[in-house]
Amino acid sequence: MPTGPAGSGVVDGAVPSPTDRTVSGLRDDTRHITRRTTTGTRPRMVKRCTTRVRRVKHTSTSGTGRRKRTRTWYTDDSYKDCKKVQQGTMRYTRVVRRARWCVELDNVGGNSTEDDVWYEVESDVYRKATQLKEGAKLSFTPLRKGC
Incomplete structure (x- = not known):
């Protein structure tokens, strides 16, 4: 039984495809959290x-x-x-914290009230975002929301 709007094709328990998860907005900031290790x-x-x-x-x-x-x-x-x-x-070397790459967007999905939203992304998306100027349009598929 569909749970989304009529004709949307959304079904209970269905996992959205990566194209459904793509976000877009204006590039605001980037953050790289380095990997932390310790010796055990x-x-x-x-x-x-x-x-x-x-x-x-x-x-x-x-x-x-x-x-x-x-x-x-x-x-x-x-x-x-x-x-x-x-x-x-x-x-041996033990990983205490894994490396993370994050991008902050303004105007997420064209909504001017959704500003300063952080997304964790893959390293190549992060690299692409660092090469863009602040305020440039950017769309990507995040790994998860928040950072």
Whole structure:
């Protein structure tokens, strides 16, 4: 059952296509929030193997009835017993905050009351916006509203 205006094609639960999400307005400002990282440590796990020997019992039977004989002998079978054990620590880089590129628009959708609206965008859209003068027309598909 349609929930939008008649003939709009909007259906309950439908995800709008990227063309429906395109916004346009006048470029106001741009903001790049850099990625922040920190160094962390975690245990360094290594595989440690030891060679072990297992005693294996063999039997062989010959004859039948009262003359049946069973011969038994043993051999040593060696195998590797491996376990992961901690050997010191290792350092790694952990991302605390991901990088974000933001653009602020005025007159969003031609509405003069919708000013100073921030959108998070992809880096190439941000680069394009920085090359435009303030007040220039700009339209793009944002990743999300706000920044």
